[in-house]
Amino acid sequence: xxxxxxxxxxxxxxxxxxxxxxxxxxxxxxxxxxxxxxxxxxxxxxxxxxxxxxxxxxxxxxxxxxxxxxxxxxxxxxxxxxxxxxxxxxxxxxxxxxxxxxxxxxxxxxxxxxxxxxxxxxxxxxxxxxxxxxxxxxxxxxxxxxxxxxxxxxxxxxxxxxxxxxxxxxxxxxxxxxxxxxxxxxxxxxxxxxxxxxxxxxxxxxxxxxxxxxxx
Numbered sequence: 001x002x003x004x005x006x007x008x009x010x011x012x013x014x015x016x017x018x019x020x021x022x023x024x025x026x027x028x029x030x031x032x033x034x035x036x037x038x039x040x041x042x043x044x045x046x047x048x049x050x051x052x053x054x055x056x057x058x059x060x061x062x063x064x065x066x067x068x069x070x071x072x073x074x075x076x077x078x079x080x081x082x083x084x085x086x087x088x089x090x091x092x093x094x095x096x097x098x099x100x101x102x103x104x105x106x107x108x109x110x111x112x113x114x115x116x117x118x119x120x121x122x123x124x125x126x127x128x129x130x131x132x133x134x135x136x137x138x139x140x141x142x143x144x145x146x147x148x149x150x151x152x153x154x155x156x157x158x159x160x161x162x163x164x165x166x167x168x169x170x171x172x173x174x175x176x177x178x179x180x181x182x183x184x185x186x187x188x189x190x191x192x193x194x195x196x197x198x199x200x201x202x203x204x205x206x207x208x209x210x211x212x213x214x215x216x
Contacts, residue, residue, distance in 0.1 A: 001101065003179070004102065004155055005103045005104075005105060005150065005153055005155040005159060005160040005161070006097060006102050006103070006104050006161055006208075007104075007105045007106070007146060007160060007161070007162045007163065008107075008163050008164070008205070009107065009108060009109075009162075009164035009166070009186075010106055010109075010115065011046055011047065011110065011186070012166065012185060012186020013163060013165045013186055013205055014086055014087065014090050014106075015090075015118065015122065016084065016085060016185075018043055018046060018187045019039075020077070020080050021042075021046050021077070022039050022042035022187075023039075023042075023076075024073050024080070025057060026042050027073075027076045028069050028072035028073040028076060029061075031072040032061070032069060034061060041057055042057055043187040043188075044056070044166075044187060044188065045057045046166065046186075046187045047134075047164075047168045047169065048141075049139030050066065050070065051066070081118075081121075084118075085122070086124065087204060087206070090124070090206075091123070091127075093205060093206060093208065093209065094124060095127070096209055097208070098127055103129045103153060103155070104128050104129060105130045105149045106128050106130075106132070107140075107145040107162070107169075107172070108131070108133055108145075109133075109134045109139060109140060110133055110134065111134065111135045112136060114133075115131060115133050119131075132144075132148055132149055140166075140168040140169065140171070140172045141167075141168045141169075141171035141175060143172055143173075143176035145172065146160070146172055146176035150176070157176060157177040157178045160176075161178065161179045161180065161181060161199070162178050162180045162181070163181045163208065164180065164181075164182065165182070165183050165185055165187055165193075166186065166188045167188050170196040174196070179198075179199045180198045181198055181202060181211070182198040182200070182202065183201075183202050183204050183205050183207075183208075184201065185203070
């Protein structure tokens with residue numbers, strides 16, 4: 001096996017949530033009397049930490065109003081959260097990978113509370129040996145989440161691969177000295193992903209087992 005540890009992003013990689021998150025960002029902006037960012041701009045910041053997300057998506061929003069934005073965003077997201085589902089085939093994919101001897105983990109821009117709700121609702125929690133969230137360590141693209149996961153699971157960078165749908169995931173992997181695989185199912189367009197030179201750029205996470213098998 002070229003890799004022993006596969007670290008997944010959550011939103012847009014395992015779970016079909018990009019459009020919902022972007023619309024919640026836009027709705028929260030409107031609640032505060034601001035012009036809603038374009039959907040692509042709102043989607044671009046998914047996975048980043050709160051301050052950087054708001055600086056990029058809503059540069060006109062002063063930091064003194066960040067808490068108000070978060071409250072409105074949370075209200076909108078909780079209203080639609082129970083409709084968000086994993087991409088088709090994801091449970092079977094994770095089962096196949098785990099049965100094949102891979103250790104699985106999650107590095108996500110979600111809060112710990114949000115990830116725990118999502119893991120419980122999706123039924124995917126048993127597949128992951130460890131998880132890290134943006135409110136526990138420095139958020140993407142800083143390498144802290146990957147470094148902590150590798151340390152916790154005693155796997156070196158050379159045996160680890162990051163799978164994600166954004167440039168933030170790929171930059172985090174590069175900063176941690178870890179290979180990255182991009183999937184085109186989420187927030188960032190293929191040209192943005194390919195510009196960061198991942199090991200592969202897959203249509204979706206369902207293509208991962210075949211790609212891994214091609215490594216021999």
